[in-house]
Amino acid sequence: MAFRSPIGSEVERNNMPVNIWPGSWVDANAWTGNNPPKYMLGPGNPAFHTGADLNLPGDKDRLAQIYSIGDGVVRFAQLVSKTSWGNLVVINHGTVNGKPLFSRYGHVEDIVVQKGQAVKVGDPIAKVGNQFGVFPYHLHFDISVTNQLDKAPTYWPGLDLQGTKHHFVNPRNWLRENFNSAAEKLPDGAFASGGVSGGADEGRKPGDVKPLPVWYVIDPNGAQVYKNPSLTAEKSTILPRGSKVTVDVQNGRKDAELIWGPIVGGEYNGQWVAIRRNDGKASYLSTNPPQ
Ligand SMILES: [Zn+2]
Missing domain, CATH: 2.30.30 (SH3 type barrels.)
Incomplete structure (x- = not known):
C-alpha cells in the first residue's frame, strides 16, 4: 500500500516525495500549509478551494491520464451536471492514519471505472477534461479525511472555511507525508495490497478478517x-x-x-x-x- 500523485508518468509518480506534482504540472489554487485559498469559482462566486487545480501550461494537460492515488473502491463515477463538476470520480481508500480517506477527481473525461469497482494505486481512472468547455483543461483533485464524500460525493463548502478545513487537507502535503502509508482497513470489496500481486500482505493486520464480499x-x-x-x-x-x-x-x-x-x-x-x-x-x- 502506498499513495501516489494522480498525474504524471510512472517514473514521476514513483519519485513523488521530491516533486509531488511532477514535471511541469502546477497547482493553480494551492493551499498554504493548512489553509485553503479563497478564489473565484466564477464571476461573483468566491469559494475556499478544497484541493488542487492541476494544470500543464497551454492546455497540454488536455486528456492527460489520471490515476488512482491509492488502493480502494470507487464510490462515485458519473456525470454530475455540465455546469457543476462535469464528470466526477470519488474513491474510498478505507481508513488511513485512523481517519477515513477519500480522493476526488473533478471535471474529468473518459471515465474507465465504475461505482463499486476495486482499484489499485496507479490504476487509470479517467482523463483530464474541461467540464464541457466551462474551464480551461485542468484536474480538480482533493483529499478528504472524513466520511463527507461518502455521504455527499459532490460536497462543496463554498465560503464555509471551517467546513473546508474540517473535511479536506492540503493534498500536496498529505501525499508527501503518506507516500508509504498503509490503510488500517480497506473498504469492503477492495483488493488487499499483497493479495493479487503475491507480495507481502502489507495492507492487513492480524485479526483484520472481513467477510468475503x-x-x-x-x-x-x-x-x-x-x-x-x-x-x-x-x-x-x-x-x-x-x-x-x-x-x-x-x-x-x-x-x-x-x-x-x-x-x-x-x-x-x-x-x-x-x-x-x-x-x-x-x-x-x-x-x-x-x-
Ligand atoms: Zn478546483
Whole structure:
C-alpha cells in the first residue's frame, strides 16, 4: 500500500516525495500549509478551494491520464451536471492514519471505472477534461479525511472555511507525508495490497478478517468460469449478468491481462472468474448489482 500523485508518468509518480506534482504540472489554487485559498469559482462566486487545480501550461494537460492515488473502491463515477463538476470520480481508500480517506477527481473525461469497482494505486481512472468547455483543461483533485464524500460525493463548502478545513487537507502535503502509508482497513470489496500481486500482505493486520464480499456479474455477456486462473484453462459454466458470486479477492491472481478471483462456496467452489482487466479498462464483476 502506498499513495501516489494522480498525474504524471510512472517514473514521476514513483519519485513523488521530491516533486509531488511532477514535471511541469502546477497547482493553480494551492493551499498554504493548512489553509485553503479563497478564489473565484466564477464571476461573483468566491469559494475556499478544497484541493488542487492541476494544470500543464497551454492546455497540454488536455486528456492527460489520471490515476488512482491509492488502493480502494470507487464510490462515485458519473456525470454530475455540465455546469457543476462535469464528470466526477470519488474513491474510498478505507481508513488511513485512523481517519477515513477519500480522493476526488473533478471535471474529468473518459471515465474507465465504475461505482463499486476495486482499484489499485496507479490504476487509470479517467482523463483530464474541461467540464464541457466551462474551464480551461485542468484536474480538480482533493483529499478528504472524513466520511463527507461518502455521504455527499459532490460536497462543496463554498465560503464555509471551517467546513473546508474540517473535511479536506492540503493534498500536496498529505501525499508527501503518506507516500508509504498503509490503510488500517480497506473498504469492503477492495483488493488487499499483497493479495493479487503475491507480495507481502502489507495492507492487513492480524485479526483484520472481513467477510468475503458478494460480487455481481456486470458484463452483458456474463462471466465465464474457468477451472484455473487462465484464459486457456478448461472452461466451466457461464454465469449470466446479474448473478451473485462470492469471490475471495485476497487470494486472487494477476496475469498480463486480467485480475482473477477464486469462487468460494456453491457449485463452482474453487473455480475462477476474471474480475477486471489489469489496465482498468473493463470490469466484469462489481460489488454493486448491474444498473
Ligand atoms: Zn478546483
